[in-house]
Structure formats: structure tokens, C-alpha cells
Amino acid sequence: MSQPASSKTFVLVHGAWHGGWCWRHVAGILRDEGHRVTTPTQTGLGERAHLMSREIALATFVSDIENHIVYEDLTDVVLVGHSFAGGVITGVADRIAERLDRLIYLDATLLESGETPMSRMPDDVVEERMKLAQETSSGLSLPAPSASAFGISDALQAAWVESKLTPHPFNTYLSALSLENPPANGMPADYIVCADPVYLPLEAARQRARQAGWPMHDLTSGHDAMVSAPQATADLIKLIAAG
DSSP states (O other), X not given: OOXXXXXXXXXXXXXXXXOGGGGHHHHHHHHHTTOEEEOOOOTTSGGGGGGOOTTOOHHHHHHHHHHHHHHTTOOSEEEEEEXXXXXXXXXXXXXXXXXXXXXXXXXXXOOOTTOOXXXXXXXXXXXXXXXXXXXXXXXXEEOOOOGGGGTOOOHHHHHHHHTTOOOEETHHHHSOOOOSSSGGGGOOEEEXXXXXXXXXXXXXXXXXXXXXXXXXXXXXXXXOHHHHOHHHHHHHHHHHHTO
């Protein structure tokens, strides 16, 4: 069955420690309005946690989403990346821009070619995460923080999130993004700031988005807006997608 003419195709990409599950409520809202929505999970996380490996790199995540879009025969995709997935959707746009309509960075990291996610973080955050990964898994993975680290204060939401978070493949933080084109590859790109509270490790990304002249949007939510404010998140994504 074909989609209504006004509908969009959304691919929602999760951040570190999460999986496609985190988009459940946002995806439900969008689907109820007639949009096509997919929420792929990247290798080693969520329901794919059994694939955890030291070989998982940032390029693996990019291939996960590239292949998902290609094998699902998706076109005119509004590609949304949350947090860590900012680097992922940048990589996807570099490879298959012809299948995409626009990019939306939801409180997400912004990387240029040759940069690693760690290279865009404050020194104290890097030091802490390196230590945690080594102490908990000899560098294999980074343990998940509490839900409060993502700005979630509601007890039921926090319990749900913490029951599903999984350790994150650490090599994805240390491996570089490789691009053949400038970030966003000439595509329309918008940046959403989760502003209540602001997620401090992403200040460099926010500055880079402003310097690039991208449209900036504030969302009254903590970092995990798809969990704590699903209706507002869905509404803003739709508004941006409508151009």
C-alpha cells in the first residue's frame, strides 16, 4: 500500500547504549499519522548486544544504517540521528545521499573526516570514559550510565530506560569517521538542542552547527527527548521535515 502524498519516510537512529527501542513512542506517534518509520539497532547494542566485539568501529555503525536503508528500499529519507549517531548519519549521507531528503541532528555529535567521537569531547569526559572502559571490560565496551545522565527524571521512564541500556562498543569512540565529501554532503541539515537540561558534552557540536549556519531548534527536554518528551520530539521532527 502506498503512502499518503503528504507522508514522510523517517529513519530514526539511536545513540550510545541505546537501541531502536528508545524510539518506540515517537515512532508510534509518527506512524499513527501515516508516516513510514524505521528504527534500526546498531551492531552490539539492544537486541543485537550478543554481537559485541572489539572489531565494531564507527564505520560498522555507518554500514548498519546504510544497509538498512538500501535493503528496505527506502528513498527520500528524513534521517534523524540522536547523540552518538550524529557521526553515523553524517557517514551515511556521505555514502548514499541520493536516498536521503534531509538530516536532523537531535542533540547529536558533529564530526568531520578524520575525527573520532572522543576527539570532540572535553578532556575530563575522555579520561573518565577511558578509565571506565578499561576497568569494566578491558577496553571492550563502555558501561551504561544511569538514566539521570540523559536528563530523565521520571521514575517510570528511568526504570524502563535502565532496563534496556547495554554496554556500548568502545572502539566506536576511538575510530575515525571517513568522509569523501564535506559533512552533510550538501544536504539540508537541522540541529535540535535538548535544552532542559543542556547536555554538556555536546557543547562543541552545538557550536559547530551554529558556525555552519544550520537552523537551530530548542526542545524543552533532557538529552533523551524521545523518551521524556515523545510528542514534542515527534512534532518538531515533523515540522523540520516539512521544510
